[in-house]
Ligand SMILES: Nc1ncnc2c1ncn2[C@@H]1O[C@H](COP(=O)(O)OP(=O)(O)O)[C@@H](O)[C@H]1O
């Protein structure tokens with residue numbers, strides 16, 4: 001594969017993260033960056049030449065994902081990234097029943113377009129990025145890695161939605177997301193020698209802008225907090241998480257809200273942002289919580305719901321051996337982890353204050369029955385490994 005490299009793309013609802021992975025001498029990360037605040041004022045590109053280099057920032061004018069993808073392509077071209085790219089790997093939130101990464105084909109794109117309403121905040125943007133790459137560098141293979149794949153082991157009862165049975169035939173069921181992150185966390189637990197990763201009961205808490213949890217037994221997912229769409233489960237930066245279904249009727253009747261307005265409220269105007277009326281960013285809220293009761297309440301709500309989901313998953317798992325915090329909030333905020341775990345001694349969860357304050361890799365106290373860990377998640381490396389495996393198997397770039 002000469003000096004070819006793999007480009008990974010992680011298209012979120014308002015950001016595109018990317019990373020270049022060199023294949024020789026063995027897979028390792030080079031240029032890394034992200035375009036964020038897509039669709040808002042102040043879209044910007046932040047990148048680092050290597051993992052240790054200081055990040056640089058460039059202001060970008062891009063009104064939507066397509067414009068952002070076009071900008072990113074031109075920029076990657078100017079950095080000489082595209083001329084040597086062996087393959088591009090994408091995180092795709094929804095893959096229906098698919099369990100493995102796959103090479104993009106026209107038939108698959110047709111199907112993904114068809115299921116865009118299943119993940120309306122993510123899939124259209126992700127597909128426009130794939131389209132932009134196909135247009136500019138049509139001969140470079142693209143591989144898609146599905147967030148839903150990790151959850152395909154869930155027992156049927158955890159996949160059922162309590163709505164009329166006829167909708168199941170249309171694919172309406174609980175799917176679950178953040179699967180690349182979860183697969184990485186389980187792989188890390190295995191590497192660290194945590195026995196629960198292979199035969200035990202684990203709760204994985206991915207707390208970022210989007211937030212979810214997964215319950216894993218014997219290395220296999222048995223339940224997760226996101227459901228048919230990534231709007232379900234825990235409250236998030238701007239998403240509600242689970243919501244009283246009666247609200248829809250109330251707001252359409254009393255406020256004349258349209259379905260599109262409701263969708264917008266649930267996905268973009270709620271969660272931390274909605275309750276705090278200030279920001280969707282946990283750091284902003286933590287900075288003002290002592291002087292702003294709305295920020296304090298938004299944080300309390302987030303932690304309270306996270307605690308309840310842990311309780312629910314302990315019940316589903318029949319106990320707990322390991323709890324893992326990951327994602328921007330889970331990895332970096334001792335205060336949030338402490339609030340979530342406060343008074344969970346009844347479940348065998350007790351934090352060591354000092355190690356929690358240091359974001360240490362193991363943060364449970366000596367008497368804690370449950371191992372509590374902090375792991376920095378890495379969706380990009382999961383994509384890169386999958387792409388490398390497919391590229392080598394199919395001998396694509398030789
Ligand atoms: N030191 C920190 N303390 C609290 N929250 C943090 C810290 N660092 C990052 N965060 C929060 O992490 C969230 C972003 O998480 P991240 O996983 O990077 O997002 P994404 O879902 O876009 O991948 C933001 O709410 C941000 O405020």
Ligand SMILES: CC(=O)OP(=O)(O)O
Pocket residue numbers: 011012013093147177178208209210211230
């Ligand atoms: C699936 C999902 O919610 O992803 P993100 O957290 O990147 O928005």
Ligand SMILES: [Mg+2]
Pocket residue numbers: 012208209210
């Ligand atoms: Mg994320």
